[in-house]
Amino acid sequence: xxxxxxxxxxxxxxxxxxxxxxxxxxxxxxxxxxxxxxxxxxxxxxxxxxxxxxxxxxxxxxxxxxxxxxxxxxxxxxxxxxxxxxxxxxxxxxxxxxxxxxxxxxxxxxxxxxxxxxxxxxxxxxxxxxxxxxxxxxxxxxxxxxxxxxxxxxxxxxxxxxxxxxxxxxxxxxxxxxxxxxxxxxxxxxxxxxxxxxxxxxxxxxxxxxxxxxxxxxxxxxxxxxxxxxxxxxxxxxxxxxxxxxxxxxxxxxxxxxxxxxxxxxxxxxxxxxxxxxxxxxxxxxxxxxxxxxxxxxxxxxxxxxxxxxxxxxxxxxxxxxxxxxx
Amino acid sequence: xxxxxxxxxxxxxxxxxxxxxxxxxxxxxxxxxxxxxxxxxxxxxxxxxxxxxxxxxxxxxxxxxxxxxxxxxxxxxxxxxxxxxxxxxxxxxxxxxxxxxxxxxxxxxxxxxxxxxxxxxxxxxxxxxxxxxxxxxxxxxxxxxxxxxxxxxxxxxxx
Numbered sequence: 054x055x056x057x058x059x060x061x062x063x064x065x066x067x068x069x070x071x072x073x074x075x076x077x078x079x080x081x082x083x084x085x086x087x088x089x090x091x092x093x094x095x096x097x098x099x100x101x102x103x104x105x106x107x108x109x110x111x112x113x114x115x116x117x118x119x120x121x122x123x124x125x126x127x128x129x130x131x132x133x134x135x136x137x138x139x140x141x142x143x144x145x146x147x148x149x150x151x152x153x154x155x156x157x158x159x160x161x162x163x164x165x166x167x168x169x170x171x172x173x174x175x176x177x178x179x180x181x182x183x184x185x186x187x188x189x190x191x192x193x194x195x196x197x198x199x200x201x202x203x204x205x206x207x208x209x210x211x212x213x214x215x216x217x218x219x220x221x222x223x224x225x226x227x228x229x230x231x232x233x234x235x236x237x238x239x240x241x242x243x244x245x246x247x248x249x250x251x252x253x254x255x256x257x258x259x260x261x262x263x264x265x266x267x268x269x270x271x272x273x274x275x276x277x278x279x280x281x282x283x284x285x286x287x288x289x290x291x292x293x294x295x296x297x298x299x300x301x302x303x304x305x306x307x308x309x310x311x312x313x314x315x316x317x318x319x320x321x322x323x324x325x326x327x328x329x330x331x332x333x334x335x336x337x338x339x340x341x342x343x344x345x346x347x348x349x350x351x352x353x354x355x356x357x358x359x360x361x362x363x364x365x366x367x368x369x370x371x372x373x374x375x376x377x378x379x380x
Numbered sequence: 381x382x383x384x385x386x387x388x389x390x391x392x393x394x395x396x397x398x399x400x401x402x403x404x405x406x407x408x409x410x411x412x413x414x415x416x417x418x419x420x421x422x423x424x425x426x427x428x429x430x431x432x433x434x435x436x437x438x439x440x441x442x443x444x445x446x447x448x449x450x451x452x453x454x455x456x457x458x459x460x461x462x463x464x465x466x467x468x469x470x471x472x473x474x475x476x477x478x479x480x481x482x483x484x485x486x487x488x489x490x491x492x493x494x495x496x497x498x499x500x501x502x503x504x505x506x507x508x509x510x511x512x513x514x515x516x517x518x519x520x521x522x523x524x525x526x527x528x529x530x531x532x533x534x535x536x537x538x539x
Contacts, residue, residue, distance in 0.1 A: 055408070056390055057409060059410070059453065060389065084453065089432055089433060091410075092410055092412070093432050153436065156448065159451065159452065290513050291516035
């Protein structure tokens with residue numbers, strides 16, 4: 054007996070109302086993270102699950118050069134979308150690099166954006182020091198055994214990684230999250246959706262309590278752009294990234310004309326490498342440029358002994374994906 | 381749904397459709413599909429391994445798609461068609477697992493078979509590499525992987 058109430062929402066507005074009215078209520082979609090944290094690890098304590106799984110928020114629609122992905126579309130469904138396969142290879146590759154087929158059949162794209170960190174200290178209720186769970190309690194990971202942790206956007210208060218694969222190309226592509234609550238609808242760029250920990254690691258996104266992710270909007274890449282996702286990990290399948298990179302590049306006459314770069318496995322939030330993009334655009338499409346871009350991307354990392362290896366590994370990951378999509 | 385009149389419901393009544401039979405059950409609201417199958421319906425073929433979505437031992441099909449039943453609430457499955465290992469009698473995948481000795485202790489096998497059945501329907505058994513990649517959500521601590529791949533390859537029409 055967990056004492057958690059279960060309610061199935063009849064429509065999006067009642068789903069919003071059912072969560073908004075109760076401070077500890079939570080939306081339940083795919084459940085792959087939420088049920089694990091609430092029922093197994095017991096580090097989150099919802100009073101009520103509002104099941105949104107049957108709401109009519111599924112599927113992908115294309116309007117011109119934009120995709121509108123309804124939030125309950127599963128990772129497998131999005132990966133199977135014909136436009137995603139043809140026009141956004143980096144998104145398809147990142148989706149299929151994540152989790153297992155079973156989990157991808159359950160996990161929704163909205164839930165993927167909101168997945169919680171895999172930091173073992175966060176997920177262990179026996180650990181007292183976790184600023185993300187209990188503000189002001191400290192960070193056991195900074196002092197303890199860290200490996201699957203962040204080096205960008207991190208600091209002494211928190212080094213918890215955002216472990217999503219799909220979010221890496223989504224930040225690179227300037228995806229927009231559509232949010233709905235009782236006050237209406239607002240659209241937030243994914244790059245502005247996440248909050249780096251600072252002194253409040255418990256605050257992870259700009260989402261308000263009761264606000265529902267209804268869609269993710271995504272522009273298609275311009276014609277002639279090549280893209281891909283590279284994930285480096287301890288085993289070759291079904292494992293989180295040590296480092297990853299999503300790149301989309303167009304080269305005209307040997308010069309980089311367009312570049313987008315997102316990084317995974319390194320950030321407290323899905324990381325957009327703006328500095329690297331500035332190095333790339335206008336520069337010759339060669340190894341020297343890619344290395345310079347990598348150096349720009351991983352500037353001023355915050356490392357602990359267990360994560361120092363990620364600095365060079367992330368740079369090499371960037372160079373390799375850039376080489377792959379330009380040759 | 382009027383929230384003002386919603387009574388707190390930490391118990392739920394669910395019509396579980398499993399292997400083409402309907403089971404009306406009354407459950408604690410956070411009972412997983414896995415626990416409902418094993419403890420309420422006494423369909424113990426589906427195994428509990430990690431109980432955290434990491435090992436795949438509890439794989440079942442929901443509306444034809446493979447999922448892990450340990451991270452699914454029974455309540456979420458009201459109205460869904462669930463298929464478990466008990467619903468696959470005389471399936472060619474099971475027979476191929478026996479022929480290829482694709483197990484040692486057998487604890488992961490129900491999940492492996494359910495996942496393999498789905499993988500074949502997904503059309504992802506085109507090569508050994510593809511089989512390995514799309515079976516990676518099912519762990520086998522006895523490491524019977526080569527024989528599991530061989531069994532699936534045979535059903536897919538390979539050697």
